[in-house]
Amino acid sequence: MLEYDNSAFYYFSVSLCALYVVPVTFLSLRRILYGVFLKDRLLDKSQVRCERELRKLKQLQAEKTAFRNVFSLPFVLNLVVLAGVWYALVRMTFLLKDDSEIKSFDPFAILGIAAGATEREIKRAYRKMSLLYHPDKNQGDAVAEQKFMLVAKAYEALTDEVAKANYEKYGNPDGRQ
Numbered sequence: 001m002l003e004y005d006n007s008a009f010y011y012f013s014v015s016l017c018a019l020y021v022v023p024v025t026f027l028s029l030r031r032i033l034y035g036v037f038l039k040d041r042l043l044d045k046s047q048v049r050c051e052r053e054l055r056k057l058k059q060l061q062a063e064k065t066a067f068r069n070v071f072s073l074p075f076v077l078n079l080v081v082l083a084g085v086w087y088a089l090v091r092m093t094f095l096l097k098d099d100s101e102i103k104s105f106d107p108f109a110i111l112g113i114a115a116g117a118t119e120r121e122i123k124r125a126y127r128k129m130s131l132l133y134h135p136d137k138n139q140g141d142a143v144a145e146q147k148f149m150l151v152a153k154a155y156e157a158l159t160d161e162v163a164k165a166n167y168e169k170y171g172n173p174d175g176r177q
Helices: 007-037 051-064 073-097 107-111 119-133 142-159 161-170
Strands: none
Touching: 007 073, 107 119, 107 142, 119 142, 142 161
């Protein structure tokens, strides 16, 4: 039976967005800062030999850092796309933060029994929960199907000796994370 990790898509998307957002944000800020605010610092007067060359250098620098050249149409479109990707990145980060699959796995809480319950209590709780959430009784109900899968995992974690020992030792049935 295949198990799907729904949060993997968000992790992948966040990493792809970050690969775009980080360098493009840096380059955009650099272009704005150097083009608009630091234009006087860009003049290298040590290479100027006469007043005419100085005027020409200032004219070239003014053309290079003119507002229309710094904020050209492709650059503005890039800023719009960058803002959209930043929005998507923040949104997906909040979705990951609230993802219930990432929360710690507690088989006792899933089965609704006290920690340290006996084998008989575990089986009784599993039987009761599996009848309640079984996919055959809840056809088409995705929430019930996911709950049934969690109940089955919790039962397996508490009845398998290795998984139970790992859960008691590390807090996770798979072992050390």
